[in-house]
Amino acid sequence: ELRRSIPEIVFVEGKTLAQTLKVASEMAEAGGRVILARASKAHLSELLKLKSKFKVKVWEQAGMAVVKRQDFKTVKTGGRVAILTAGTADIPVALEAEVVAGELGCDIYHAYDVGVAGMHRLLEPLKRISSWADAVVVVAGMEGALPSVVASLVDLPVVGVPTSVGYGYGSGGKAALMAMLQSCSLGLAVVNIDNGVGAGAYAALIANRAARARSHGKEA
Amino acid sequence: ELRRSIPEIVFVEGKTLAQTLKVASEMAEAGGRVILARASKAHLSELLKLKSKFKVKVWEQAGMAVVKRQDFKTVKTGGRVAILTAGTADIPVALEAEVVAGELGCDIYHAYDVGVAGMHRLLEPLKRISSWADAVVVVAGMEGALPSVVASLVDLPVVGVPTSVGYGYGSGGKAALMAMLQSCSLGLAVVNIDNGVGAGAYAALIANRAARARSHGKEA
Amino acid sequence: ELRRSIPEIVFVEGKTLAQTLKVASEMAEAGGRVILARASKAHLSELLKLKSKFKVKVWEQAGMAVVKRQDFKTVKTGGRVAILTAGTADIPVALEAEVVAGELGCDIYHAYDVGVAGMHRLLEPLKRISSWADAVVVVAGMEGALPSVVASLVDLPVVGVPTSVGYGYGSGGKAALMAMLQSCSLGLAVVNIDNGVGAGAYAALIANRAARARSHGKEA
Amino acid sequence: ELRRSIPEIVFVEGKTLAQTLKVASEMAEAGGRVILARASKAHLSELLKLKSKFKVKVWEQAGMAVVKRQDFKTVKTGGRVAILTAGTADIPVALEAEVVAGELGCDIYHAYDVGVAGMHRLLEPLKRISSWADAVVVVAGMEGALPSVVASLVDLPVVGVPTSVGYGYGSGGKAALMAMLQSCSLGLAVVNIDNGVGAGAYAALIANRAARARSHGKEA
């Protein structure tokens, strides 16, 4: 009896507006909820037309939408996911993670623009994370140093997300991905470049398992 | 008050026998235990000489050793880590993960040589993992397909470890790393090529958090 | 007396509408048939104008067209080609293979979206293929695992086609190509990324040879 | 009922002499035959010691051995595989293909050193191949042009095998692999660099299917 607790996520990129609407309403109807990612503004506008029939929420900066049947309720799990970004340009990817982990029932804490070029801004978030989170998503482009720094300072699994922010040698996220994989700090695993969706789902898997154990104790 | 629960791990590669002995005995003396990785047979033989003073255990195939003060005891946490390999050549890397997660207090289940070229061997381990594990380490070289398959079939965080097993185009673990990062399956994060140590530590971080919650319930 | 049984195939990309029309009508006139690939919608619309003089069929999703003289008949060979895709985004490339193999006289069976992230959908097609096909084309992007899985389960030559579906590290089909070349499964050879035309022709060469032998027996 | 007609092939590389002997005798005992590839001279010498109990044949230049139970007989299928090399340095890889296809029951024709730097030597083999073979394996390093040339001149599926012969930019077989994948000629698919074993098995799969059809006609 193998089943996945992760809800359906549709990548809209390359689909027409009509296809997107069709997929979204069919899947929401069938499964109660569908998450849509990598959507353009046009796609998001189109999806908002479903509001007559469904609960629809969109995040324009992240290119994401969630469409739910009126009777569908996201169950809060008590899982705790923290999300950090090194720069402001990394926020759209962080939002992907935030939406997905939120839909998976987690509580979210985030802090943006706390990268190594301004490390004093990192201290406060680190304190909060250390005493609260089950898992941390750290999003960074350019030299991708923040996940290493965070992993060396907190006692939690860190999910590194390299972003395609960067230029010249190592651009497109390559430098950040390499840096995260080469990290001297234990406690860091990574997903592919710009894969905020995957990072959010991964952190939620970790957090929800911990949350269930908090609720059910030895029976978990 | 930021501290890491991960014990000291020393990479022996490039150290002389004398340096290795010195580091091992000093760190075991000071901290109670030291884990040594990437050790040659010569290093391991040398380390066994410490047996007069310390508890020493070596895993020759994995190039690993653990040196402990006589009074040091590894505390069982109740965390549950499963470790799979696609082929037999991937076992040394899997053993790295196993030793580290074990030293971090976890219970271990493993199944070797269950890759996609012989998928019938995978079914039994998957059942066991689904109902038991907190986290799964999946080690694979060549085309690196096993972590994707596992992540699509179990409801747990999977830590993918590409190995440098392979040849020609995509050799050195590149194909396996790419395949894991490109995976269609959610629930998969990766560490660098041959990084069994990192994967074991990561899986243990996840599992121990869940185990603590099982023990302490809402106070965790 | 060396001749190829493969019909003329023209790659339209980079040709003007006028050039395309001219090439298509001249070649159809001269050889009875021409297959056109990598055509835009505009090209396909233009080619449909040839309907007054020729038999014209277009596949919009695949960017393909076949233009035939009114007296031209594709001869059925009895060759049997199966075509699978891992995802829905791989279908245009699969269609290229399907059109080419069909024009080469083969019977076609296809099954789409049967990749490793939903492996239960693969079982039915595999049964059908095992007892029927002469050759199998397997089209996959992202981690490109499906051709390995199929090759390990059927006793037939598998032609792997990596597609440029993917993102981040290993994007553009690189991860899929590498994975197919690194495959642990014997019985798999590959063509270049997105080369559905080449895969279709290759599978048809194999299948038509088998079909001829079925018809002619020892004289083949 | 899915089964593969390809016999067990063991890659010896990285195994100790003792492990190799053990694996070889166990597998030959159990299955009647085992093919061993990538074996050093030391491995081959060791394997010859099995001659007291088994039929053993070794190909030193190719690093290959076949070990069979005394009662095991390779069944001739009537499949016809041709094998060409561009240079003399490509011969070891060609031999891998030859041994594997031969063990799979095929008749073999080969011609070595017929690359584009001396194209007059290619004509005679091409004639023979055109009127006889079911499949052609073409092995080439350096610029890897021969498979393209052959595929443009014969009406048969060509299996290209790039070899790691080469130097400087494009060395290690990269140039040859790229050239084969970029080929303008239809009718060419490739396996990974130096993968003679895979090419031999692939060509045999094709040839044996044709041979069976020649024997059984419409029942095949």
Place this chain on the structure above:
Amino acid sequence: ELRRSIPEIVFVEGKTLAQTLKVASEMAEAGGRVILARASKAHLSELLKLKSKFKVKVWEQAGMAVVKRQDFKTVKTGGRVAILTAGTADIPVALEAEVVAGELGCDIYHAYDVGVAGMHRLLEPLKRISSWADAVVVVAGMEGALPSVVASLVDLPVVGVPTSVGYGYGSGGKAALMAMLQSCSLGLAVVNIDNGVGAGAYAALIANRAARARSHGKEA
């Protein structure tokens, strides 16, 4: 007293129409002639406006133009340059070479679309080249095999020009460049991808030196 016999060549790419006109008229005025390369249709139209004052010739397919003072005359040197292309898509790059070598005073012979996928078309040109040319420019994309073949069959310096024609692995001219650098045939040197201008100048340097020696004998 070091001077170059190569005329001024301006790469128009990235210059505005106004800048282009200005540069062209100033340089033609000052030096008698200027060659312009990588020009768009808009640039070429603009340059034709200089016809009132200068002799202007444009090659639209190649993006080239030559602007000369009314009193300027290209001196015929008697150098003999042959130019071949593998495919029709390689012609624009070949034209670059042709225009430049022509302006350097050489006589030109060319033959297009004589690549290895249709090698029978190559024989006639080869005969002509062998008995006539001082140097041969061979332009090829995709697998880039033609320069190797030509260099193995003629007793002349061959200048290989890889073109960016191609797709998938090895696209952008990479496969062709590698293949030419890896060539087994002596007598082949290469210029960068799509660098028809450089190849034409290089072949002309060789041919003009030979031509001068033909004219001046021992005094050359």
Place this chain on the structure above:
Amino acid sequence: ELRRSIPEIVFVEGKTLAQTLKVASEMAEAGGRVILARASKAHLSELLKLKSKFKVKVWEQAGMAVVKRQDFKTVKTGGRVAILTAGTADIPVALEAEVVAGELGCDIYHAYDVGVAGMHRLLEPLKRISSWADAVVVVAGMEGALPSVVASLVDLPVVGVPTSVGYGYGSGGKAALMAMLQSCSLGLAVVNIDNGVGAGAYAALIANRAARARSHGKEA
């Protein structure tokens, strides 16, 4: 009147022992001093034989030696160079920089093993550097984050030196080089992987210019 203040530096790699001795004694004789880098232990032993005639100093860990005529004196410039390493494995490269900058007359401060995985160790060195140094060399392998962190915290030119310490994806110094070039922090320039010699010379050029100005004021 263009002259370089940098002394002769000879890379010994690939030279025989005899060649090395000869070069060293000739150059020391002629110019008063020669610095030798990338020397094996055998080379260094050999060079120590010159002690009868010259002042010889060797640094075994760094593979460096300085050979001076008895009358040669290194002039102290008052330039101030700080050198940091991220890990202990980076020390040999740092020593290269230290020897070169020292021979160029600079005062040196160094701190080893102060990388981001243990950032508390960095604070003390940073204070010292901020109030003292003219230039900082920061040596780091693996994820190469330390130079970015230092450059964001001190008001001095930082010379980043990536080292080839690392493994898997991004090994050989590639990850560290990329990370340094992608750095978000202004005030960081880099030299090639493991190029401690170049970094030491560069930092000394900067520091000596500042030192001269301190001595000579407006006349500098």
Place this chain on the structure above:
Amino acid sequence: ELRRSIPEIVFVEGKTLAQTLKVASEMAEAGGRVILARASKAHLSELLKLKSKFKVKVWEQAGMAVVKRQDFKTVKTGGRVAILTAGTADIPVALEAEVVAGELGCDIYHAYDVGVAGMHRLLEPLKRISSWADAVVVVAGMEGALPSVVASLVDLPVVGVPTSVGYGYGSGGKAALMAMLQSCSLGLAVVNIDNGVGAGAYAALIANRAARARSHGKEA
């Protein structure tokens, strides 16, 4: 008390016109000055609207702007920075360096289009630089040879800036970056491709330190 003397620099790329205006006026208001880089013409036009309230200067070719509070004055430091380019296409990147170093208070000397294809133009600038500059920025695309040549001829720290000018193999600045990192000349460090801003800041850090020492002598 760690502070950086480098002013705020904002990369405009990817920001909307409104965001840009807002950031520019807020930062100029708060800090007295803001430098904006990588701005499109539209961004620059928009920024000029701030002229009613601020001092605004734009460099269209370089995509740069400086916005200052009316009361803000750039303090001249006396630092001396020289800036060279190999070609005319490298000028926009050089201008970035010039604006930044100028805003950091330095005096600037520049010479454009003095690359190795016309080396006679380099002599005059080299003389000037040798007797005047504190640091030299050398900007070059294509083969990137100029920084090596300059570093071998002047006794000053050279900051190499590879530009993305180039084509074919090594395009996008890769060849230039590699060449600079591989340079045989000591006295050369590099920044990432097209990073004129970083180079300007780096040269200014060096020059201003020397200038301060010239002013303050031993107290610096």
Place this chain on the structure above:
Amino acid sequence: ELRRSIPEIVFVEGKTLAQTLKVASEMAEAGGRVILARASKAHLSELLKLKSKFKVKVWEQAGMAVVKRQDFKTVKTGGRVAILTAGTADIPVALEAEVVAGELGCDIYHAYDVGVAGMHRLLEPLKRISSWADAVVVVAGMEGALPSVVASLVDLPVVGVPTSVGYGYGSGGKAALMAMLQSCSLGLAVVNIDNGVGAGAYAALIANRAARARSHGKEA
């Protein structure tokens, strides 16, 4: 009637001593002469044993040997080839070119260690080359700038040979190859990394054509 004037050249690498002796004596016997390249010291010693029967000459530094029948005479052609190296480490590759061009009958001029880090040494050779040579081979590793500089200063075809001298990013000859292909100077074509043999043959083809024209005038 297509024939090549280039003599047989055998690459010894990978051949046994016995194979080498056999090939050398057979080919020298049959064709009068054979050139052997990439030979180890052991190979060269072995070849010297042929002195009883043949004329044998070896160049140890270049790994080359020429074996001739007693009656064989190299005919002087009057072709003039100049060979330059940037550094001393490039000399073995230059020697390859020198031996091959010499055996092809050319007169040779060479100058070593005249690279851009010491450009004053280049002037004298350039003068000599300009007034004498038919073709110039320029051998350079590291940043590979010398061929560009030479091509910009002489009016002759330059054959660039990148060498594998170098380290870190761009090592193995990659930086040098890229730089030569990206060169701003017309009049430069390249061969693969370390391919001194190919460069020598190419330069000789050019020079011999010019020499023949000098001898035969219009009949050439």
